[in-house]
Each structure stands twice: as C-alpha cells, then as structure tokens.
Amino acid sequence: MTGFLDNLSDIGRGLVEHRVRLGITGLSRSGKTVLLTALVQALLHPERLHGLAAVREGRYRAALLRPQPSQTLPRFPFEENVARLTGTAPDAGGHPTWPESTNRQAELRLSIRYRPPGLLGKLGDEILHLDLFDYPGEWLLDLILLDHDFESWSAAMMEEIAASDLPESKALRARIDAVDPDTPTPGAEATAMELAPLFRAHMHARQEAAGRALALHPGRFLLPGELEGSPILTFAPLPPPGGDTAPRRRRGGTGESPRALMRARFDAYRQEVVRPFHRRHFARLDRQLVLIDALEGLARGGEATARLDRELEALQRALRLGRGWLPRALRPSIDRILFACSKADHLPSDQHPALEDLVRRSLSKSLRHARFGGAETEVLSLAGLRATREVAADGRTARRYLAGRPMDGTEEVAHYPGRIGGGEDDAHRAGAERSFAPLAFQPPGGLDAGAAWPHLRLDRALEFLIGEDLR
Template identity: 30%
Template sequence: MKAKLVTQKALETLKSNTQKALNRSLDRHIKLAVTGFSGSGKTAFITALVKHLTSQATKQNLPFFDVVREGRLIAAKQVPQRALDIPTFDYQAASACLLADEPTWPASTQRINTLTLALKFNCESGLRSHLSPTSTVYLELIDYPGEWLADLPMLSQDYQAWSEATLELLQRDAYKSYSDSFLSLLATFDPNEKVDEQALKNLAQSYQQLLTTLKNETKLAQLQPGRMLIPSDLAGAPILQFFPVKPLKEITEHTQYQQLQARFEAYKQQVVMPFYKQHFCQFDRQLVLVDVLSALNDGPDTLQEQQEALAHVMQVFNYGKSGFLKRLFYPKIDKVLFAANKCDHVTPSQQADIALLLNDMLGEQSNDLRFAGVSVESMAISSVQSTQAKLVNDAGEQLECVYGKVLGEQQWTTYLPPQPPNHCLSAQQWPDHGFEFLSFYPQKARQGNLNHVRLDHALQFLIGDKLV
C-alpha cells in the first residue's frame, strides 16, 4: 500500500513537471517570485493581484496594464494547484480581511502557500496569434514566511562566518539593549566543554527570545535562523537549538562548539536547502517588496541592515537572460521589480522620493543585474490603498496630507508625513528627531472593490510582455 502511494505521488509530480515544462517551452507558464522580508506586504500583494485581475480588470482601474487597456484580457481565474503537497494560498480568507466592513490586513504567512492564476487573452502579435486568436498564460505565485527568506544567505556561510556576522549585528548600538541578556549568558558559556544538552537548550531558548523581541520591537530583516520565529513542526527539535558564539582557533571533537557547528550545518542542509531548491530555483520574474518607511522609523542602523539584507538575499537567486533551452531546463530571472510598498502612507508628491531612496539602497546590485542582461525597475506602490490624499489650509498655506485610519486607533486621522530622504543618509546626516511615519488600516472597499497605487504599472513590467 505504501509503495502504491509513493508511486502515485511520483506520477502526480511527473505529470505536474511535464505540464509546466510544456507551458514553459511555449512561454505560457510564468513563475513569479513575490519576495520580501516579514511585514513587507507579500500576502496583501498576492490577494490584491488576484482580486484586480479576476473581478476589477477594467481600463479605468488598470489603465497602465496593456492587455487590459487594449481590451484584450478575456478573463482570469484561479485554477487548481498541480503541486498537491503544497497548501493552496487562502485567497478567500485574505480577501475577506480586506473587504470586511472594518477592513484589516491579512494575517502574516506561517507556511508555504502557492496559487496559480490562468489569464486568457486575445493575441496581438507573435507566434501565438498565428496559431490561435486567443491564448492562456498560467501565472504561478508563491507565498511564504518572510522570516524564512532571511535564511537563504546562510547557504553560503559556515558556522564561524555566521556567528561573527550575527554577533556583530547584535552588538550594534541600536540593538545592544535588546541583546544584553543573551550576550551576558553567552559570556558564561564555554564552547570547549563537553556537550551539555540542557545548557545548549537554555541558551538556544534565550537566543530565540531575543529574535522574537527584535522582530516585535524593530524592523531587522536578518533574524536567523528564521525557523526559530516560525518553527512549525521543528519546535523543540535539536536542529533549531543553536546560537552564535565567538570563533575558536582550534575546534576539539565532542565539544559544545562542534555540536553547535553540526546543528548549524544540519539546519542548512535539511531545512534551508530543500526550501531553496523546491521554491527558489526556477523563477522567471521577481518582485522584491521593501517596507522602506518602517526601516526609516527604526533609524540609520536598521536602514543600513535592510540594505545589507537585500544584497545578501539577491546573491541567492539565478539571474540572466533565458533562451528557449535555458528557459525549459535552467530558467533564470530576467526581470526584477523592486517596490517600495505602502507608498500611500506618504503624500503623492513624496512617493517619488521613497522610490529614489530604494533605488539608492540597491547600489551595486542593480548595476550587476543590468550587466547580466536583466531588466530592472524600482517604483513606489501600494497593492492595497489605505489612505486618501488631502489638502489642508493652514493659515493660508496649502499642506499636502494623507487621511486614513491609523493602526490601533478607532478614529480617522489627517496626517502630515515627514519628508522622506531620496537617498541613503549617514548616521551624521540623520535628523535629530528621526522619522515617524504612521501605519494605517486598509481603506474600506467601495462596492466590493479595492483601490491600489501603481499595481497596474507593476503588472505591466512583470508580465506585460508575456500577454501579447
């Protein structure tokens, strides 16, 4: 019976891969990486994308998405997943949050989810138009905890390099007050002693509590290992019970250091690598969502850390032009959109500045991608609009403000956002009072419809060339 089940699963996997390969060879299957760290808005983006394409695909709503503006999109609908071992993205639950009478943001993702959207359209040109007047493209989307994305750079590190980088981060001025308790315990730990399971467990729990505190109190992205924050079925397993220690000149067998090193390597090979191979090796296009405003709220150290985290994660993906054979057997990402999300938390005239700031944060990564033949763009978007622009007369002066319902409050507020920088600031250039950008609930839907800021621009860049 067991052999029969394994065979059936293998057949289903082969069937799914064969169908994907066929669609990929015909340029009919697009695997879009919706990437971003925790809190960047991945779940809301996927929900909004499905909602706008399935029930709000009008020229008025998506004027910069060519297939819609030209009236060629016939329909879009969610289709069943072929990957039967991966949960389907719960679009109904997520959209119910956004469409409620008192809308809220969808719950953060706690596991891998996937969703496939079929887009049927009238062909305009190319080989498809000679074969059939209509065509269907399958858009595959993956949603996952942002905490797990932060683990991917660990694949290129050994335990010593990871420990050094992590301890350096924890001892920065902005985070040392949170880290003091763990660092004090670590100072009493002797890595050269024989393995004491209880001592390792206690320190691992202290480190896990530190990561949880940093997640709740800061906007740090590189909180590793990410599974400590969302352990799922690994809760309590020794593979998660490791933490950074100062490097040793000599490593002795059967010591606590060697045990931590072994757990770190096991975590990479048994947890991070399968996650990477299954979900991050065959993307065609990539969207990178960044919560720039929250990083500014946290201060210069966090903005710098976000910049470092972006650089580290971008090194993990395969980029470059994909011809027919490469696309079929070894696909690479040939378009990347970097998006400063939640842009309507500032005024329309300020949104260009946060896009410029994000572009400056990318630095050499953007240049390297272009050199590899990748199309790169950065823009400010809000996949789900949460505020309205509002002009306020103050003693004869017109002030550009935003109007929305602040998170955690009941009343709507007219708010004058601070001026965001349009480039990375050094600690010396940072304003004495810092930045204080507010966060808002989603705007209430009108007649069941969501609003957005530049979602159509994002769609056109990411998949517009596949729908001709």
C-alpha cells in the same frame, strides 16, 4: 534523486504549458499578504488595471483561480483574506480588518485567458498559468547561509552579540561565556536547549530594534512554520577555539561536545532546510517581487538609510538573478525582479519619486550586476490596496495630506507624515527637529469581493512582471 525527478517533471510541464512562476516575498510587516491578496483580486476584476497593456488594449478576457500544481504546499488563503478586508469574515462584525501576516510558504494558481496582439490574435485566445509562490523574506535571507560553515557564521554572530547593548544580547553572551564548548559532556543537549531560546530572543530583539530582520539570522528561528519545536532549530553560535573567552581547563568526558552538537545542527539546517527550499521552490522561479517597507525604517530616524542599504544588500545577495544559456523551460531562472516600496499610500504622491530614488540608490551596484547578468530590474512605489486618499488643507494648497481612518480611531483624519529627509516646511520653527512619522491606517470601507479595489501602481507592477507574457 528526488530533486532530479522534481526538476524533470517541472521541465516537462514547462514545455507544454504557458506558465510563469512569480515569487512574492518581503520581510515581516512589509504588507506582503495584503499585496498578494490585492494582486489576485485585481486580476480577477481587472477594470482598474489600465497600466496593463492587455487590459488597456481589450485583449484581457478573464482570469480564474485553478488548482495549484503542487500537492504538498499550503494554498494561499485568498478567500479568507478577502473576507477580512471586506468585513464579511464570521468574526469581523461587519468591520474590515487587515488579514494576519503569513509565516510560511504558500502557493496559488491563477489562469488568465487573453488574446495575443496582431496576427497571432486571429488564431484564437491563449491561456497563461500564473503560479504565485508566497514565502517569508526571512527564509530568502537564509540562502546566504549556504556560503558559510558553522565557524564563519558563529564568528559573525559573536561579533554582533558583543556589539549589542540589548538586555537579550547581554543575557545570551553571559550564558555562552559559561559554556565549555569543546569538552564532551552528556549535558550538550541541555546546553543547546538553554542557549537556543536565548539566541532566538536576541534575534527578535535585534529585529525589533532595527525594524527588520538581519542577514545571517536563521529565518526559521524567527518564523519557524512547521519546524516549531524541532531539534534542527536548537543551536546557537559559539566563540572559536582559543577566541575571546577565558581559557578553560580541558577535562575528559563522555558524550558530544556542545560545539560538535551545534555544528551538526547548523549543518543540518543548511542541508535539510535551506538547500531544499532553494532547490524545490526558489530556484524554479521566473520572476520575483520583493516588497520593501522603507517607510517604517525611515520613520525610525538615526541611521535609517544605512540600515535600508544593509537590508537591500542582504536581499540582493540572497537572490538568484540572470539567465543561463539554456531556454527558460529547460533552465528556469529569475529574469525579472521588481523591488516594490510598499505602503505608498501612507506617503503623499509628490514624495513617491524621492522614495523610489532612495531605494534605487541603495540598490545601484546590485542592479548593475543583475542587468549585466541578463535580468531586468525595476523599482516602484505601490500600494496593492489603497487605504487613503489625498486632500488639501485650507491655506496649505502646496502640501498634500492623506485622508483615512487611523488604526486607533473610528473617524477619518487628514494626516501629513512629514517629508522624507526633512524639508523647509517641516522645520519652520527655529531649532525644530525635522521628523518623518507616517500613520498606519485601517482598510478602506466599502470593498466588494466581486469588484475591483483601489490601488497605486499595481497595474504598472503587473505590466513589468507579466506584461510580455500576455503578448
């Protein structure tokens, strides 16, 4: 009933307001917090948004932050992030720093006054309410769990654990092997409390080794938010009955079996965490921006491209794309999705097309399905806040370098990260190993909270996501 009333209220607002709900997500370290902060700053100070038609044509009047529609969601800390990036935070000492990553959902409303083009513009200005919904990409991947029960999920997780050589995975497997999962026992809760931290350690180690979160890893184990320490996050996978563990003699006992307890908590996680998130928030989105830190994965080498393919496949499986037959106000659905290759300022501009092509190839099958379902899609390399500038070195005019302050230094340096996939100039010595090693940079100096900030293609991203709503 609560969900029905929420949807009814949401439909009512959609009929009387000109509103777009934009979801912004990305896996850990993808730059989501900075991107969202820079996006809001750009709309408040649109002087550099030349790629947004309403700005270019002089129809963009102004934007203001307004009270958000949800009274229960945290507000995105825009002002605090601006203070850190401009070096005006109380503990910043006058030095700009990157803001802390967000690990929970948050919301922010920006109202934009604009003049429609043509004859409609003679009737006066209109207002677009842009509701920005920020949430961790790990929570988006949780939507895949709705297609699984405890048995199928456990089977997939046990296969992953068995194939991993990480110490954390071996410790988890050894403890699971010592559990009798099907005998009722008063110690089932103690077993769950012992296995859950080991399972979380395994997930963190796998994430660190792969450079990203993996599908079927419960997102709240990695970023628990307000659920930290709750029983609903106290479960772990178990081998199937008669599976690859040695047979155990069944004994009579009292209490609940570990399997029954784990299954109940897995089901509760799906029903009380994942499904409400989908119903109350994700299913109401109109547009979606997904940040992808492809550079970090490529820098790890090895099977980086294959890992990127798997990540994007998991994200696509979790996304709800396409239009229904009802108008958007009556049946909201995501009809535009932008896959943004973040931190493009860590790569020379002549390599940006190659980066976009790499991601586009990884998404090719899913993008066709999304377009067939009626959703418009785009892949774009961007930087919400540009921390570098391009320079040429003496005698190397064909090679573009990036100038900026590295995270571990105080002086500006010129850096060449290598070429995606290698190249002749990156292996000029016989037998040299081709490498790709982008550098992390500090925020640019001289940012003003009351002025526009440098960016890369943020205006093109906004034109794709909301340009048609400003016409």
